[in-house]
Amino acid sequence: MKKRTSIKEMNAICTMLIEDFLKRFHYSNTRVIDIEAFVTDYLGTRILYEDFAVEVPGRGGFISDGIVPLPVLRDGMRQQVIFPENVIVIDSSLTAPDELAKLRFTIAHEAAHFIMNKHVCGDFTAAFHTDFTEGEYYTPGVLKEMLSLAETITNRSAACLLMPVFIVDKALKRYTNGKKVPIYVGSSIVIPDPSKKIIKKMADCMGVSYSACYYRLKELSLLDERPLEEYACVFNNAEEGYV
Numbered sequence: 520m521k522k523r524t525s526i527k528e529m530n531a532i533c534t535m536l537i538e539d540f541l542k543r544f545h546y547s548n549t550r551v552i553d554i555e556a557f558v559t560d561y562l563g564t565r566i567l568y569e570d571f572a573v574e575v576p577g578r579g580g581f582i583s584d585g586i587v588p589l590p591v592l593r594d595g596m597r598q599q600v601i602f603p604e605n606v607i608v609i610d611s612s613l614t615a616p617d618e619l620a621k622l623r624f625t626i627a628h629e630a631a632h633f634i635m636n637k638h639v640c641g642d643f644t645a646a647f648h649t650d651f652t653e654g655e656y657y658t659p660g661v662l663k664e665m666l667s668l669a670e671t672i673t674n675r676s677a678a679c680l681l682m683p684v685f686i687v688d689k690a691l692k693r694y695t696n697g698k699k700v701p702i703y704v705g706s707s708i709v710i711p712d713p714s715k716k717i718i719k720k721m722a723d724c725m726g727v728s729y730s731a732c733y734y735r736l737k738e739l740s741l742l743d744e745r746p747l748e749e750y751a752c753v754f755n756n757a758e759e760g761y762v
Contacts, residue, residue, distance in 0.1 A: 523639040526675045532638060533631065533679040536561070550689060551726040552681050554626050562633055564605045566626065571610040572597045573647075575661055579610040580625035580648035582632045587645035605633060620728040621650065624677055631676035635669070646673075675738070681727050682735045690721040691741060698743070700736060705747025 537552060540561040546553070558566055570592040571578060581589050585604035590597060602608055607629040613622040628648040646669070649661070664670065691697055694717050703709040710718075715729075722732035736742050 524635060524672065526672055529631070529635060529638070529672055529676045530679045532634060533676050534683050536634065537680055537683050538685075550686065550724055552683070552686065554623050554630065554681060557680070558607065558626060558630050558633075562630060564607060564633060565603075566607045566609060567602065568609050568611040568614060569593075569600070570612075575647075575649060577650035578647050579613050579621065579650060580629045581608040582606070582629045582646050583608065584645040589645075607633070620722070620726065620731070623681060623726050624728065624731055625650075627677035627680045628673055630680060631673040634676065635673060648673075678727075678731055678735045678738070682725055682732070684739065686725060687721075687735060687739060687741065690724045693724065694720050699741050701743045701745055703747045703750040703753075704744045707747075709747060709750055711750070711753065 537557065540546075540557050541549060544556065544560065555566060558564060569589070571581075572590040572592045581602075583589070583602035583604060583606045585601065588599035588601045589608055591600050591608075592598075593600075607626065609622065609625060609629075612618070613625060625648050629646070632646045647664075649664075688697075691700075700714050700717055701711065702714060703711070718732050718736065719729050721736075722729045725732065727735075733742075
């Protein structure tokens with residue numbers, strides 16, 4: 520993808536669209552973005568669920584360009600199905616109750632592709648969302664795709680759709696009275712258990728994964744990065760707390 524947009528630009532667009540969606544559909548004081556309603560009712564495209572028959576591990580989402588077929592299983596048979604342009608297809612395995620955060624992020628990722636394609640007015644191409652799984656083998660081509668500028672932008676945009684600043688601020692006020700979450704930085708990053716619990720509570724409140732919440736807090740400069748040396752005092756006075 521030619522650099523015709525940026526993370527900063529897409530974040531601004533995604534925030535504006537989410538705010539307009541909440542206002543237009545009369546969501547008030549919401550803590551969790553209804554990402555499916557945003558896609559279907561606001562963006563005006565469909566979400567379908569199929570059993571993916573792809574060989575690449577972790578592929579759970581797909582947005583169609585109306586040309587590239589998607590391998591799926593139907594009645595136990597592998598089929599190559601061409602879906603209409605802009606239709607988002609989600610692997611039905613993500614509908615399991617313990618996959619809710621992954622499902623929501625996958626939908627948001629494909630929604631970000633939809634928004635970016637419309638914003639840059641370029642040639643629309645089909646795109647997958649692939650969750651990296653440690654220990655799995657990925658071909659150089661797949662790794663290049665996963666680490667591409669387009670995928671970086673859409674991942675960050677997905678986080679923005681699910682965790683716009685005003686939603687994160689609400690969660691932070693609820694769990695820390697608006698204070699930043701302390702972490703300790705040296706040769707490596709140390710996250711004290713109370714901070715981990717706060718991040719987990721915020722993640723659950725917003726319907727996202729722990730890692731997605733952590734990186735969004737980092738992006739928004741809402742982590743209080745302290746020198747690792749200070750952790751010695753905190754460690755020896757754990758009853759005083761971290762926040």
